[in-house]
Amino acid sequence: MQKPIWIFGGLAGILSALVEFLFYNSPPTDMAQSQSQVMYLIKIAIMVVCLIFGLILIKKLQGGVISIGRTIFSGVMISIIRASIMVIAFLVLYNPIGEFYEPHKTQALEQAEITIQKNDEIEEKEAAIKDAKETIDGLFKPGGYTLAAYGSSLATGIILSVLMAAFIAKNMMYQDE
Numbered sequence: 001m002q003k004p005i006w007i008f009g010g011l012a013g014i015l016s017a018l019v020e021f022l023f024y025n026s027p028p029t030d031m032a033q034s035q036s037q038v039m040y041l042i043k044i045a046i047m048v049v050c051l052i053f054g055l056i057l058i059k060k061l062q063g064g065v066i067s068i069g070r071t072i073f074s075g076v077m078i079s080i081i082r083a084s085i086m087v088i089a090f091l092v093l094y095n096p097i098g099e100f101y102e103p104h105k106t107q108a109l110e111q112a113e114i115t116i117q118k119n120d121e122i123e124e125k126e127a128a129i130k131d132a133k134e135t136i137d138g139l140f141k142p143g144g145y146t147l148a149a150y151g152s153s154l155a156t157g158i159i160l161s162v163l164m165a166a167f168i169a170k171n172m173m174y175q176d177e
Helices: 003-025 032-061 068-094 099-118 125-139 142-168
Strands: none
Touching: 003 032, 003 068, 003 099, 032 068, 032 142, 068 099, 068 142, 099 125, 125 142
């Protein structure tokens, strides 16, 4: 694999893991929901910047021409490396039983219950609260976090790679040799 894929995938993963660490290391506040939204937006911005610069560098290293397939493949690989580093960081911080994430998890569970109780459109509030608690609990465990990290990274990576392919890639299928 090419070095820019490893460099920008690693950079995106390390920076995203650092943003998560800083968020979860701070004590939960009343503004935690908006702070978590900001954290996710920052992580997406990091992914966008690293993916764009990575693909541009790959294009330059290949003599100024990159195929659509190579663009999409490289973007997906950057996404996979990013997600892998984020999962490794989560597992290190989770070890042994997830105490590091417990304050924010507890607050998320409380906020979900309050939100469901206030919503008049939900008829079976107890069942909805139970489902929300199971979902939140799952996201703070290694399996759920891994699925969420890879899912969000791949979705973002594929969409951005296709957009980048439209701007910087060249269709080499019909090229004469």
